[in-house]
Amino acid sequence: MDRGVAAEAEQLTLEVSRVERGHAAAEQTPRQLPTMGLFSGVGGIELGLSRAGHPSLGLCEVDGTARAVLAHRFPDLPLHGDVAELRALPADTELLAGGFPCQDLSQAGRTAGLAGAKSGLISEVFRLVEDQRVPWLLLENVPFMLQLSKGRALDVIVTKLESLGYKWAYRVVDSRAFGLPQRRRRVLIVASLEEEPRTVLFPDDAGPATPNETADTAYGFYWTEGTRGLGWAVDAVPTLKGGSSVGVPSPPAIWMPDGRIVTPHICDAERLQGFKANWTIAAERVAAPRHRWKLVGNAVSVRVAKWVGKCLSKPRDFETHEVRRVVEGKSWPTNAWSEGGERWTAEMSEWPKRFRRPSLTEFLRHEPKPLSERATRGFLRRAENSSLRFVEGFLPAVRRHLDSVSTAT
Numbered sequence: 001m002d003r004g005v006a007a008e009a010e011q012l013t014l015e016v017s018r019v020e021r022g023h024a025a026a027e028q029t030p031r032q033l034p035t036m037g038l039f040s041g042v043g044g045i046e047l048g049l050s051r052a053g054h055p056s057l058g059l060c061e062v063d064g065t066a067r068a069v070l071a072h073r074f075p076d077l078p079l080h081g082d083v084a085e086l087r088a089l090p091a092d093t094e095l096l097a098g099g100f101p102c103q104d105l106s107q108a109g110r111t112a113g114l115a116g117a118k119s120g121l122i123s124e125v126f127r128l129v130e131d132q133r134v135p136w137l138l139l140e141n142v143p144f145m146l147q148l149s150k151g152r153a154l155d156v157i158v159t160k161l162e163s164l165g166y167k168w169a170y171r172v173v174d175s176r177a178f179g180l181p182q183r184r185r186r187v188l189i190v191a192s193l194e195e196e197p198r199t200v201l202f203p204d205d206a207g208p209a210t211p212n213e214t215a216d217t218a219y220g221f222y223w224t225e226g227t228r229g230l231g232w233a234v235d236a237v238p239t240l241k242g243g244s245s246v247g248v249p250s251p252p253a254i255w256m257p258d259g260r261i262v263t264p265h266i267c268d269a270e271r272l273q274g275f276k277a278n279w280t281i282a283a284e285r286v287a288a289p290r291h292r293w294k295l296v297g298n299a300v301s302v303r304v305a306k307w308v309g310k311c312l313s314k315p316r317d318f319e320t321h322e323v324r325r326v327v328e329g330k331s332w333p334t335n336a337w338s339e340g341g342e343r344w345t346a347e348m349s350e351w352p353k354r355f356r357r358p359s360l361t362e363f364l365r366h367e368p369k370p371l372s373e374r375a376t377r378g379f380l381r382r383a384e385n386s387s388l389r390f391v392e393g394f395l396p397a398v399r400r401h402l403d404s405v406s407t408a409t
C-alpha cells in the first residue's frame with residue numbers, strides 16, 4: 001500500500017465509528033413551501049409535494065406530450081415552456097423542485113455528463129437561483145450520476161450549490177420502500193440556505209426488505225436486454241424507463257407465477273409510479289399511445305416526492321452512524337453531505353420507510369399483454385448467446401411462451 005492510500009485507510013478507520021446527531025430547528029406546525037417546478041414532465045414531483053401540503057406556483061416543461069398531460073392535470077397552474085426562456089421564478093417561491101433531464105447521465109443515455117446539452121440544463125436552475133436565492137431546492141436524478149466520470153457531474157453540482165451559499169445533502173432512495181413493486185433507485189438532493197438538509201433526508205431509515213420468494217412470486221426483467229444484463233427484479237418490475245436499448249420507450253416484461261410472459265398495461269405502469277390509472281391519457285391527443293411509456297418512465301414516483309415533501313414540512317432530528325469522509329476522485333456513495341469544508345457519508349439504507357408492499361401480482365389490475373413473438377424471439381436469441389446466468393426454469397418458460405405466441409399467430 002502506498003503511503004497516501006495507507007493514510008487514507010487509516011483516516012477512514014478513525015472516522016468509522018463516529019455517530020452524529022443533528023437537531024431540526026424547533027417548528028411546531030408543518031409548514032407549506034410554495035413550490036415552482038422545473039422539468040415538470042408529467043408532474044410526479046409536483047403531485048407528491050402537493051399531497052404533502054406544498055402548493056404549486058407553476059410548472060415548466062418543453063415537451064409537447066408532457067405539456068398536454070400537465071395542462072390536463074393541473075389546469076389552473078401557469079405552464080412555462082423552455083426553461084432557458086424562463087426569465088425569473090415567482091417572487092414567493094420557497095422551494096424550487098425539478099428532476100433535471102438525465103439522458104446525459106444515465107447508463108442508457110449518452111454519458112456526456114453535465115457537458116451534455118440535456119443535463120447541462122441544470123445550469124438554468126443555477127441561473128434562476130443566482131437571481132433569486134430560494135430557501136429550498138429539491139433536485140432528482142439517476143444514481144448513475146454518482147459514478148459518471150468518477151462522480152464529476154455531482155461534484156460540479158454540489159460545488160455550485162456551495163458557491164451559491166447552500167448547504168446540501170443527498171440520498172439514494174428506492175421506490176419499493178414506499179409500497180410500490182418497482183425497483184427504482186433515484187438520487188434526491190436537498191439544499192437549503194438556512195437549515196440543515198440532513199434534517200429532511202436522514203431521519204427516516206427502515207432498512208431494506210428482502211422479498212419473500214414463493215411459488216407465487218412474479219419476476220420483472222427487460223426483454224430489450226439479455227446480452228449484458230437483464231434488469232432482473234424479484235416480485236417487482238425493474239425501473240420503468242423513458243428510453244430503451246431498442247430506441248423506443250418499452251415496457252419491461254414480467255414472468256408471471258402461472259408461466260406467462262407478459263408486459264404490464266400502461267395504466268399499471270402509471271400506478272407503479274404512484275399515479276392514478278390513465279394519468280397520462282391526455283398525451284394521446286398529441287402523440288401515439290406508446291409515447292406514454294416514455295412519460296411514465298421519466299417521472300418521479302409520486303410517493304417518493306410525497307415523502308420528501310412531508311420531511312420538508314417538518315424537518316426532524318437525525319442520527320447517523322459510521323460517518324466517513326468521502327474520498328475524492330471516486331464514485332460518490334449513496335448518501336453524502338458537506339460540513340466544515342469536507343464531504344461526508346454515513347451508513348444508511350435506500351429505504352427510508354418500509355410501507356407494506358403488495359406483491360407484484362396483487363398489485364397489477366389491468367390485463368397485461370403477452371410479450372410478442374418478435375420480442376420474445378429476439379430476447380431468447382440474445383439470452384442464449386450471452387454468458388448470463390438465469391434462475392432455474394426461466395429460459396424454459398420463455399421458450400414455452402415463444403411456442404404459445406408462435407402458434408397463436
Ligand SMILES: C[S@@+](CC[C@H](N)C(=O)[O-])C[C@H]1O[C@@H](n2cnc3c(N)ncnc32)[C@H](O)[C@@H]1O
Binds near residue numbers: 040062066084099
Ligand atoms: C427526468 S424528466 C422529469 C420528470 C418529472 N419530474 C416527472 O415526474 O414527470 C425531465 C423533463 O425535463 C424536460 N425538459 C427537457 N428540456 C427542457 C427544457 N429546455 N425546458 C423545460 N423542460 C425541459 C423533459 O421534456 C422531461 O420531461
